[in-house]
Amino acid sequence: MQSLNRTVRVTARSALIGVVTLIFLAPFYIMLRNSLMDSQGITSPHWTWWPSTLHWENFTSLFSDPTLHMAEGLRNSLIVALISAPLSTLFASAAGYAFARIPLPGRGFLLALIMATMMIPGSATFVPTFIVVGSLGGVNTLWGIIAPGLFNPFAVLLFRNFYLRFPKELEEAGRLDGLGWLGLYRRVALPSSVAMLASLGALAFIDSWNAFLWPLVVGQDPGSWTAQIALSNFLTAQTINLPGLFAGAVVTIAPLVVMFLVAQRYIVEGIATSGLKG
Template identity: 55%
Template sequence: MVALLQTGGQLLVCSTAGYALARIPYRYAGVVFGTVLATLMIPAAVTFVPTFVMVSSLGWVSSLRGLIIPGLFSGFTAFLFRQYFLTFPRELEDAARVDGLGYWGTYWRVVVPNTLPFFAAIGVITFIGSWNAFLWPLVIAQDSASWTVQIVLSTYVTAQTIDLPELFMAAAVSVLPLLLVFLFLQRYIVRGAVESGIKG
């Protein structure tokens, strides 16, 4: 649930941010884009404690909101969407505006349906990252009911005992969702990589 909600939320937030940076002209567009790029140069360790303090002050410890909301925006993902939308044919958007659509309508009815392979490629990467996240869920999920799969796997190895058979079985089961997502979206990932100009 955490991985799915965080992936869907990040795709929505970052794709709309990327589209706005690529297509909506306004006075401080360059400043905003520079600020987004600047976040990429800030190590995660620097923002970890302030983020925890803020989440804790909101009462989101051991809750889905605390696990999901801090990861809804990624400067790198927004940057990737912006660069991809810059290559999107403007003729299609101009035709949509002639039909009376604004920026949101053009984004939702024209841009998104024609860029689904790229969305799938970014979605798989985001889903895998969210699924494998360990440090943030370890700190926030203080109640065992809100533990993610990686936290549960870590409980099989303690200072007193190491339960290898159960650890290996749990690890094998935990890989299945990632495998299914990859197999289901494999063709979209390849198509998205080709259309985005990524060379292997």
């Protein structure tokens, strides 16, 4: 009887996981399906599971149309994400270690200020940030898109929680070798936080790649557009090119899918070891 109940539970759990997986994958399937169809097939009232004729020209037209700037957008998004993700993660790691270990005067007050910045809506700081970046010549530049996102207070708190649980015995061994705070962080703490670095780095990469409003305002010239800005051209046109829109969505989301598949284990492990688990 117990084995039968266990079989029923396992079967029900597997069926539930399968249903949830199908629901999760349904938007990706529809997006890929529509990207390989023509406009008549997408808007047709008769549903087809897969197009009889694959229109690969929907993808080639993305890069042949000079008004879309899709190739430049993908390049700029890659540059922004590859610079912003590691730098913001490294800065958060260093700040988190300082708050967790270094006995600085006023450390609690500074930590409270960092936590307070998380309660300020982005709309309240958007215009002042743009004024500062514009006065420094950051409009229509990639560094103007990157710089404001290099500080992540949430990541600082995660790293602080992680380093609070870090074994002090390892640091004491490093002190016997004559290491100071910087040496302890660089040679002991940082190499031991690879999971956290990878998980938060992956999340920062996804966040940088998906950013829209700030790159739209700062990158006014087509040469500084990101992939999301180039993709928005399909929505602002008088006539919406549905096949091109879905093809562009597939192209822009593909790096994120690859990133998630590669880093999903690190994301789960990093969050689990950040001190937030119950």
